[in-house]
Amino acid sequence: ASRSRLGPALVVVELAMAVVLIACAGTLTRSFAAFTAWNPGFEREHVALFSLAPSAGRYDTKEKLDLLWDRTESALAAIPGVSAVGMASAGPLFGGRETWEMELEGYAPDRKASVRWYDVSPGYFAAVGVPLKSGRALDARDTPSSPLVVLANETLARRYWPNQSALGKHLVFTIGKERADFTVVGVVADVQPVRPGSVPEPEIYWSNRQLPRRFTWVWVRTTVPPATVAGAIRTAVKEIDHDLDAGTIRTLPELLSRELASPRFASALFASLGGAALLLAAIGTYGLLAYLVTLRRREIGIRLAIGAQRSDVIRNVLSQGLRMAGLGIAAGLAAFVALGSALASFAPGVPVRDLWTLAGASAVLLLVAAAASFVPAWRAGRVDPAMTLGAE
Numbered sequence: 001a002s003r004s005r006l007g008p009a010l011v012v013v014e015l016a017m018a019v020v021l022i023a024c025a026g027t028l029t030r031s032f033a034a035f036t037a038w039n040p041g042f043e044r045e046h047v048a049l050f051s052l053a054p055s056a057g058r059y060d061t062k063e064k065l066d067l068l069w070d071r072t073e074s075a076l077a078a079i080p081g082v083s084a085v086g087m088a089s090a091g092p093l094f095g096g097r098e099t100w101e102m103e104l105e106g107y108a109p110d111r112k113a114s115v116r117w118y119d120v121s122p123g124y125f126a127a128v129g130v131p132l133k134s135g136r137a138l139d140a141r142d143t144p145s146s147p148l149v150v151l152a153n154e155t156l157a158r159r160y161w162p163n164q165s166a167l168g169k170h171l172v173f174t175i176g177k178e179r180a181d182f183t184v185v186g187v188v189a190d191v192q193p194v195r196p197g198s199v200p201e202p203e204i205y206w207s208n209r210q211l212p213r214r215f216t217w218v219w220v221r222t223t224v225p226p227a228t229v230a231g232a233i234r235t236a237v238k239e240i241d242h243d244l245d246a247g248t249i250r251t252l253p254e255l256l257s258r259e260l261a262s263p264r265f266a267s268a269l270f271a272s273l274g275g276a277a278l279l280l281a282a283i284g285t286y287g288l289l290a291y292l293v294t295l296r297r298r299e300i301g302i303r304l305a306i307g308a309q310r311s312d313v314i315r316n317v318l319s320q321g322l323r324m325a326g327l328g329i330a331a332g333l334a335a336f337v338a339l340g341s342a343l344a345s346f347a348p349g350v351p352v353r354d355l356w357t358l359a360g361a362s363a364v365l366l367l368v369a370a371a372a373s374f375v376p377a378w379r380a381g382r383v384d385p386a387m388t389l390g391a392e
Helices: 002-036 062-077 124-128 154-160 226-240 252-259 261-295 297-305 310-338 340-344 355-381 385-391
Strands: 047-052 082-088 099-104 113-120 132-135 149-153 170-175 178-188 203-207 216-222
Touching: 002 261, 002 310, 002 340, 002 355, 047 226, 047 252, 062 082, 062 216, 062 226, 082 124, 113 154, 124 216, 149 154, 154 178, 154 203, 178 203, 216 226, 252 261, 261 297, 261 310, 261 355, 297 310, 310 340, 310 355
Parallel strands: 113 203, 149 178
Antiparallel strands: 047 216, 082 113, 082 216, 099 113, 099 170, 132 178, 149 203, 170 178
């Protein structure tokens, strides 16, 4: 009796573990699919990226840096197959993510807004393909000696000036005792975040000709496969300054693939574990029911001898397997829901308690359990009562 209770209990636990792993695999796979479906709002295939960091000794003034950036963009734009060139301190899939608390016009000084900022070249948005929604773009008028200006993204304009135009509004960027007062001269479209489920944050962009820094990422848009112009890019950079090095030139798809390495691994890992657990659950269900049918051959033979239908015997054994599957599914779903918060950080963009994922995992396990239960049930229905009772 203890063995007859212990066996089904172990199989139920095995089935429950399979449900948890299959549901995890399904959730992570859906999250990975959401990553790969990233649509930033611009064409992303024909882009080459690399960084430049000129020495402080040779480029110690804003004017020298401005001249260097101008020469670099002009030389790269002249390469056959290059359609546009831009520069930025960061962007989608490259660079850092600098965020600062800033004062906004129309709000009390103590009510600062968290704003992500970038320095970009005047041609950056044209090179990327992000449209200007209102106002003007950054251009040659924005120099170190002219009033400070910025472009705001739609999220910033909509969030902080919802009922009025953002054009002409002021932002104050304070670092230590220095205060930089910027005027919004244009609004650009949002760039969608790579991480699924994330929303664009308030962002501003100022000209790296107006406030140049000795580091930048160079964005090269091409009309040909980016790899075919990599050599020409390195040559052009060396001709400008032999101390400059373009380093590793990557494409945007390559950077996206690197970003997907972790979710891809997690999805594959749980899919493998789920498949193994499903196989073991099927073997366990089949083995237990086959063993129980062997123990009950005498009972089954007597039932058949006194008039039981073979379909009733098959149904009895099959229902035993499905009951175990039902208990295992219920226990597995409860465990998965309890673990949902821990899984959420690994599966962005997908609700971890998604009904379709849970229903799919349950359906898969139920089908596997039914298939594993059918063979022992069919064998039970073929027991010969005459041979069984004769042996007795």
